Amino acid sequence: MTDLAEYNWAALTAAGLVDRAEYFASLGSTNDHAREIATLLPRDERLLIVADEQTAGRGRGANRWWTAPGSLACSLLFDPAARGIERQFFPMISLAAAIAIAETATVAASQVDAGLHWPNDVFVAGGKLAGVLIEALPDGRHVLGIGCNVNNRAKHAPPELSKTIVSLADLTGRDHSRGELLMEILRRLDERLDELARSPHAVGRRADELCLQHGTFLTIRSGSREASGMCAGIADDGALLLDTITGRQWFYSGVLVRDADRQA
Template sequence: MASSDLDLARILHCSWVATVEWYDTIESTNDRAKQLAIRRAGPLPALIVAGRQTAGRGRGTRRWWTGRGALAMSLLVDFSRWGLSRRRSPLVALASAVAMVEAVRPHLSGQMVGLHWPNDVYVDQRKLAGVLVEVPTADRLVIGIGINTNNTLAEAPRALRQTAVTLLDLTGRRHDHTSLVLELLAHLDSLLAATGRAPDEIGQRADALCLQRGRTLTIDCGGRSVRGRCMGIARDGALMLQTPEGPQRFLTGTVIT
């Protein structure tokens, strides 16, 4: 499967993935990864990369805009690779977000790059990248990653232009996707191994990168809204809020403001 944007042979040779699929346009790389998981098709880990998604998804009902030139990819892996279990899926999302920060930060000298719990990468309070983790079968995990790389917000829906950001717009230059994918895969391997071996390390690293600390947040937990001041991220990956009823911890939920 040829790509003018990625050196697939280099990715296979220099990383730990067993197969790579490239699509110029696809509905969703996560949906393709889930198809492979359910069909038990092909060796793992499998990497699916697309130049454009027509039905990219974020958490819940949110859509993910993949402008031309962005990087959209999904990894299909076996839980056993890093000694993971289904119950650690929220930490996998957090570890993947930390890996994205580590991969893009060298390209953004002088910029404040960090996390918004539970799985988004922000640069100076504007969203650069996100993660969607799904578990299609009992033993397989899909890690979906979207990074605004060589796309531009000039082509984005109007609603996103004040809240998102791209590497191209920030730096004024295009970035090599093959090198970026390899950097990201290296960080993912290390951090997901830590998730299985020493999960507290993920919470600590995420807390050090948390850009929400001190801000007043509202989190939706299955229809119940809780508002409080963010106190950071706990070692187990929980978001910590100081609320009128006292300190509260949230392992899952959606930050709505």
């Protein structure tokens, strides 16, 4: 089976999950491509971009995403306001996507439970399975990027990643249909985005249920603000709760600071 044939584009559009899909054997970045062509598309068109290889895949900030053969890399261009999501809850879109991926992965790898690392990562069995990158365009549309380790293997990753990532193939010992996984992720994402419009706090509560950082000592940096403390979970409005020596703090955006980051 070719990589292109692995995806059922007609089923994606027939299910009402996207309006149009584009496939690339190789692309710099699916998010970058979505941003570049957004101005050429009708505002209400939901565009899905899938690439088998990203030569310049991006994570949050200056981070890069390793896209190996067999992994899933895609971006969805859509307008959250058109779905009835209020602007104040736009930051929770990344949590909605991470929930969709975690729930899909838990079904695919039934012997383990997938969970979230705030603000945008999915972990299974101590390894990073997937990441989400959300970028807002000037006109209010959003690009939602997903990178998920599916049939690639951690042992083939660069040395700095091989001990920290995991794939579905690593977990189950078999390959998975990326097309079927993509369909399920998008189906669950569609449900969570509807929920974000109707009952956003339900999304926050589900994210808290899946949060793997409860009781973990974390350091969070948001702009010039930095704080360390014990994670008390995710609030129903999507904020990370951090119990510090000066009391509980709420973080609505930010990055986790690792020792390596601090030394850099």
